[in-house]
Amino acid sequence: xxxxxxxxxxxxxxxxxxxxxxxxxxxxxxxxxxxxxxxxxxxxxxxxxxxxxxxxxxxxxxxxxxxxxxxxxxxxxxxxxxxxxxxxxxxxxxxxxxxxxxxxxxxxxxxxxxxxxxxxxxxxxxxxxxxxxxxxxxxxxxxxxxxxxxxxxxxxxxxxxxxxxxxxxxxxxxxxxxxxxxxxxxxxxxxxxxxxxxxxxxxxxxxxxxxxxxxxxxxxxxxxxxxxxxxxxxxxxxxxxxxxxxxxxxxxxxxxxxxxxxxxxxxxxxxxxxxxxxxxxxxxxxxxxxxxxxxxxxxxxxxxxxxxxxxxxxxxxxxxxxxxxxxxxxxxxxxxxxxxxxxxxxxxxxxxxxxxxxxxxxxxxxxxxxxxxxxxxxxx
Amino acid sequence: xxxxxxxxxxxxxxxxxxxxxxxxxxxxxxxxxxxxxxxxxxxxxxxxxxxxxxxxxxxxxxxxxxxxxxxxxxxxxxxxxxxxxxxxxxxxxxxxxxxxxxxxxxxxxxxxxxxxxxxxxxxxxxxxxxxxxxxxxxxxxxxxxxxxxxxxxxxxxxxxxxxxxxxxxxxxxxxxxxxxxxxxxxxxxxxxxxxxxxxxxxxxxxxxxxxxxxxxxxxxxxxxxxxxxxxxxxxxxxxxxxxxxxxxxxxxxxxxxxxxx
Ligand code: SF4
Numbered sequence: 333x334x335x336x337x338x339x340x341x342x343x344x345x346x347x348x349x350x351x352x353x354x355x356x357x358x359x360x361x362x363x364x365x366x367x368x369x370x371x372x373x374x375x376x377x378x379x380x381x382x383x384x385x386x387x388x389x390x391x392x393x394x395x396x397x398x399x400x401x402x403x404x405x406x407x408x409x410x411x412x413x414x415x416x417x418x419x420x421x422x423x424x425x426x427x428x429x430x431x432x433x434x435x436x437x438x439x440x441x442x443x444x445x446x447x448x449x450x451x452x453x454x455x456x457x458x459x460x461x462x463x464x465x466x467x468x469x470x471x472x473x474x475x476x477x478x479x480x481x482x483x484x485x486x487x488x489x490x491x492x493x494x495x496x497x498x499x500x501x502x503x504x505x506x507x508x509x510x511x512x513x514x515x516x517x518x519x520x521x522x523x524x525x526x527x528x529x530x531x532x533x534x535x536x537x538x539x540x541x542x543x544x545x546x547x548x549x550x551x552x553x554x555x556x557x558x559x560x561x562x563x564x565x566x567x568x569x570x571x572x573x574x575x576x577x578x579x580x581x582x583x584x585x586x587x588x589x590x591x592x593x594x595x596x597x598x599x600x601x602x603x604x605x606x607x608x609x610x611x612x613x614x615x616x617x618x619x620x621x622x623x624x625x626x627x628x629x630x631x632x633x634x635x636x637x638x639x640x641x642x643x644x645x646x647x648x649x650x651x652x653x654x655x656x657x658x659x660x661x662x663x664x665x666x667x668x669x670x671x672x673x674x675x676x677x678x679x680x681x682x683x684x685x686x687x688x689x690x691x692x693x694x695x696x697x698x699x700x701x702x703x704x705x706x707x708x709x710x711x712x
Numbered sequence: 713x714x715x716x717x718x719x720x721x722x723x724x725x726x727x728x729x730x731x732x733x734x735x736x737x738x739x740x741x742x743x744x745x746x747x748x749x750x751x752x753x754x755x756x757x758x759x760x761x762x763x764x765x766x767x768x769x770x771x772x773x774x775x776x777x778x779x780x781x782x783x784x785x786x787x788x789x790x791x792x793x794x795x796x797x798x799x800x801x802x803x804x805x806x807x808x809x810x811x812x813x814x815x816x817x818x819x820x821x822x823x824x825x826x827x828x829x830x831x832x833x834x835x836x837x838x839x840x841x842x843x844x845x846x847x848x849x850x851x852x853x854x855x856x857x858x859x860x861x862x863x864x865x866x867x868x869x870x871x872x873x874x875x876x877x878x879x880x881x882x883x884x885x886x887x888x889x890x891x892x893x894x895x896x897x898x899x900x901x902x903x904x905x906x907x908x909x910x911x912x913x914x915x916x917x918x919x920x921x922x923x924x925x926x927x928x929x930x931x932x933x934x935x936x937x938x939x940x941x942x943x944x945x946x947x948x949x950x951x952x953x954x955x956x957x958x959x960x961x962x963x964x965x966x967x968x969x970x971x972x973x
Contacts, residue, residue, distance in 0.1 A: 689835060698777065699816065703833060706792035710828045 339554045347537035354386050354425050369431035380498035381490040387540025390692045401444040407663045408691040417449040428489045432460040434632040458485045475621035499616035509548045510606035519558045521595045524566040529587035529594045569711045572596040572648045575659035586701040590708045596651035631666035640670050641677025654711045655684035662691050716769045717960025720778030723814030725750030727758040728957040738762030746778025771968035773960040791956045792831045798959030800826030807919040812928035814842040819913040840908030848901040863933040866899035902937045910941035923947045925955040
């Protein structure tokens with residue numbers, strides 16, 4: 333148990349200090365770092381090019397400079413990223429940024445970023461476009477072409493030519509990483525107190541600021557320790573959380589204070605990035621493209637059949653969740669479009685839903701505490 | 713045996729003491745909330761009314777915004793569950809509760825058996841809360857308690873923004889400057905708050921019997937305006953301000969029985 337605690341503490345330290353962790357990673361690995369802005373980006377190519385991808389998941393800041401480009405109705409996650417880009421927080425840490433236009437805000441930011449960050453700092457931007465119609469035959473070759481374009485730009489940054497063998501090796505690292513994450517999220521229910529909402533979040537978040545190979549090894553060790561440990565008794569409630577991110581930390585602490593364990597997630601920063609297992613056949617680029625084709629229940633990827641609700645019901649049932657907590661990022665339209673549809677589906681399935689509109693930089697979470705506590709009381 | 717419920721809100725403190733047969737033996741309300749001596753004052757008054765001492769209380773439940781700070785409580789439960797409990801006890805068959813407090817507004821859906829099924833709360837904003845009416849009373853130069861009577865004398869409808877208290881304030885000042893009558897503005901303020909809260913209620917669906925609780929429910933012109941907005945009759949809970957405290961006291965009794973059985 334002491335072992336598990338110290339393993340968790342290591343992840344916590346990394347995830348609570350992203351800037352420090354990224355700087356340390358850069359120094360110790362001697363590699364260039366490429367920022368992932370932030371969803372479904374070709375991390376494998378970065379890795380194959382001898383560099384390390386790191387997450388760009390906003391952070392705690394006031395919005396001063398970003399207001400020049402982003403109106404008050406833009407999400408707080410992107411505002412924070414732009415603020416950090418403009419105030420120099422990424423300087424000396426990131427050697428480039430990859431961004432894809434998954435939502436209206438990101439579409440505009442691709443252009444704004446060039447003026448606001450690339451021009452003054454010279455930090456390269458690799459802008460990617462993923463297909464809306466990801467299920468049609470043309471989607472895969474189209475994505476391959478996008479990957480090849482990104483590869484050329486990444487090679488220019490790293491100065492290293494990427495071979496098919498490099499890509500295969502990187503793909504293996506990432507598939508192992510994703511498999512270990514999938515295993516971890518399933519194991520949480522075994523130790524709901526030790527792996528409480530905050531710890532679960534920080535353990536997963538740490539992966540965004542580490543070399544994925546090293547992270548996978550550490551996570552595998554933690555998973556093995558959890559498997560060997562006795563199951564914890566738990567009297568609280570179990571929920572599935574949905575959203576882009578679940579932050580600030582004080583919000584997660586409110587789950588912990590009320591004995592609410594997150595036994596499953598449908599969160600962009602977490603499971604949506606690793607729940608799809610890669611196909612076995614084809615080139616690495618084909619396999620990477622198929623991960624986008626095969627993705628489900630992800631508001632950022634077109635879902636013509638609107639299956640998000642059904643998938644949520646399935647996930648909640650499989651995880652034994654008592655209810656679903658929606659952490660809707662304020663002003664995130666992809667999430668907002670999906671919510672009314674899946675809310676009805678969840679309610680029809682008799683699954684209680686708590687809806688909370690969140691911002692990453694909320695100064696006070698008092699009202700959220702009441703909501704989470706009241707939700708837990710209704711589940712009693 | 714005695715059970716105490718204390719509801720520590722943002723702008724008021726309420727205390728209810730019941731006996732083992734759920735009879736209310738003491739009750740007090742003060743318009744000062746968390747962070748003040750309000751909680752200890754109302755507890756003192758309620759104890760005095762009941763003619764008992766603090767030592768005679770068998771179980772205490774704290775609720776409301778300041779519930780976590782009341783360390784003397786045996787348990788803390790949210791105001792959502794407590795309002796649900798209080799209303800289910802006072803108005804059997806109630807299915808929807810509209811509670812407008814000092815700093816928040818909430819709508820609670822009760823099941824047929826009186827348990828909380830679902831709830832919605834206002835976002836962090838004073839529009840649609842008691843605070844909005846306080847601001848309006850100040851501009852209209854009257855007491856909060858006089859607002860209702862003033863609104864009843866209204867002869868003409870005035871529209872006031874329901875999205876932002878700060879905007880509404882300047883809107884009202886310019887209305888008054890243009891000669892709009894205070895009575896009409898008072899009514900406009902009522903409509904503003906009720907249309908906002910009615911929107912909240914529609915989000916979870918309204919099922920009769922609809923009950924209003926919270927300090928604002930004392931204002932009968934707000935209640936009437938709310939009835940118009942939602943299209944249902946509204947029952948104002950007896951002693952609407954103390955409903956949460958009563959619910960807390962009922963939970964205290966239940967918790968005590970659970971613990972000792
Ligand atoms: S949170 Fe939503 S709106 Fe913001 S960048 Fe992500 S997808 Fe776009």
